[in-house]
Amino acid sequence: MSNFKKIIILYTVLMMAALAVILNVFKSMNLTVKNVESYNEQELTVYKQVWESVNESFVDEKDTALKQVLILWGVVLVIGYAFILLVYYLLVKPVKEMEEFASSIAKGNLDVLLPIHKNNMFGSFTESFDLMREELKAAKQREIEAEKAKREMVAELSHDLKTPVATIQATCEVLELKVSKELEEAKKEANQPQKKIDELNGYLEKISYISNKSETINQLVGNVFHATLDDMEEVKIEPLENDSRLIEGYFNNLKEYGNIILDNHIPECLVYFDKLRMEQVIDNIVSNSYKYAGTDIHVSFDENQSDSLGNGFIRIKISDEGPGVDEEELPLILEKYYRGKNTKEKQGYGLGLYLVNYYMEKQGGGMEYYNDNGFVVELHVKKV
Numbered sequence: 001m002s003n004f005k006k007i008i009i010l011y012t013v014l015m016m017a018a019l020a021v022i023l024n025v026f027k028s029m030n031l032t033v034k035n036v037e038s039y040n041e042q043e044l045t046v047y048k049q050v051w052e053s054v055n056e057s058f059v060d061e062k063d064t065a066l067k068q069v070l071i072l073w074g075v076v077l078v079i080g081y082a083f084i085l086l087v088y089y090l091l092v093k094p095v096k097e098m099e100e101f102a103s104s105i106a107k108g109n110l111d112v113l114l115p116i117h118k119n120n121m122f123g124s125f126t127e128s129f130d131l132m133r134e135e136l137k138a139a140k141q142r143e144i145e146a147e148k149a150k151r152e153m154v155a156e157l158s159h160d161l162k163t164p165v166a167t168i169q170a171t172c173e174v175l176e177l178k179v180s181k182e183l184e185e186a187k188k189e190a191n192q193p194q195k196k197i198d199e200l201n202g203y204l205e206k207i208s209y210i211s212n213k214s215e216t217i218n219q220l221v222g223n224v225f226h227a228t229l230d231d232m233e234e235v236k237i238e239p240l241e242n243d244s245r246l247i248e249g250y251f252n253n254l255k256e257y258g259n260i261i262l263d264n265h266i267p268e269c270l271v272y273f274d275k276l277r278m279e280q281v282i283d284n285i286v287s288n289s290y291k292y293a294g295t296d297i298h299v300s301f302d303e304n305q306s307d308s309l310g311n312g313f314i315r316i317k318i319s320d321e322g323p324g325v326d327e328e329e330l331p332l333i334l335e336k337y338y339r340g341k342n343t344k345e346k347q348g349y350g351l352g353l354y355l356v357n358y359y360m361e362k363q364g365g366g367m368e369y370y371n372d373n374g375f376v377v378e379l380h381v382k383k384v
Contacts, residue, residue, distance in 0.1 A: 004088055011084060015077050022073060026066045101133075111137070165218050172211040179203045209253065219276055239272040239363040241384050244314055246275065250282045251299055257290040258297065266301040270384035271314055277359040278381075284352040285318050285377050293322025293374065304380060312383040313365065317376065324371035333369070353377075 104112040112133075183200040186192045248266045289297050297320050304313040325333060329340045334357050339350040353369070356377070360367045364382040369375070 004084075004092055008081075008084060011080055015073070015080065019070075019073055022066075022069055026062060026069075029062055165214050165221065168214040169211060169218070172207050172214065176204065176207050176211070179207065209255075212253065216276065216279060220280075237274050237277055237359065237362040239274050239382075241270050242273055242275065244269050244271045244381070247271075247273070247278065247282070247314075247316065247381070248301075250279050251286070254283065254286050257286050258294070260286065260297045260299060263298055263300040264302075266316075267303050267314060269314070272382045272384060273363050273365075274359075277363065281356050281359050281379065282318075284356050285379075288352050289318070289320040289322070289375065293320035295321035295374070303383075311364075313380040314383060316379040316381065318379070319372065319376040320374045322374050324373075324375045327371070330370070 101112060179200055183197065183204065186197050186200060244266050245268060248262065251260055251262060254260055286297060289295075297318065300317045302315050302317075304315045306312045325340060332338050333340065333353050335350075336354045337350040338354075356379075357367050360379060365380045367380065368378040
């Protein structure tokens, strides 16, 4: 609209300038008297009479011509304005409407209506654009409904999982009481063989392990009520001050993943981490190594130097003896849902290392990964 106003102003200025030139030209148009000095008195009298008649006729003709030119100027002025307005309504206005319509669509406002003028040259375009808007609106609505359905499905699955998990926990409590009672009775009997006592202790350990894992599942299921895998920013992560030795205990609890060798003990200190998320991190890394390498898993601990902000870290190095990851795939394995070439026959969703990296960053730490006679992951846990 501002450009259109500029065109009108420019046209008006040009027409006013043309009018000024016309008036100036007609103003300068006058008859002049020349060489009257050579005339005698009688000739001069006759000349004056003729001059007055001719000059009067010239002035009348000039006024008539001026009026005609002014009328022509006025007609041109009106035609020019009419042409500009016609161009505006036939070309500029439809383009402007489509521009505003496209801008609204780009901002996500799919309820805006585009006026359809079938009489102008953009009539078919505007109708097509409006059909596009309706299709986008319908697609967005389908996406919203699909997202809602997905969340409802996740919530329903989470609810359904709680019942068997609660049953497992209740069963573990009953078994723990029963085995504990048998163990106490066995210890009281003097002739009871040590093998029986060791066997009962083993049962208690396994029951405790199942109970702890079911509690972890229960907490994870609770999180699913508030977030999905596509909305990880909604998952609650609360890094608190904890004893570093808890981390070593998480590795000791992963006996189902083969032979996990702790090369040394973790330095005793206070570190920041969320217990549940840290347990998930370690479980994801160790389970990946167990699934894809199938070798012994070595774990070592040491203290990192402080960073530029003065923060110290405990470094946890987890390595296997497998073939590692293809160099071309290394930059991609932290991407959500990415799975490498060697994962086709293995079950998974391509979220393990993505979640590891996400959880470590949210806890104030970080992770590194590389190949070194196997696949290696280093976790950096922030010290208090």
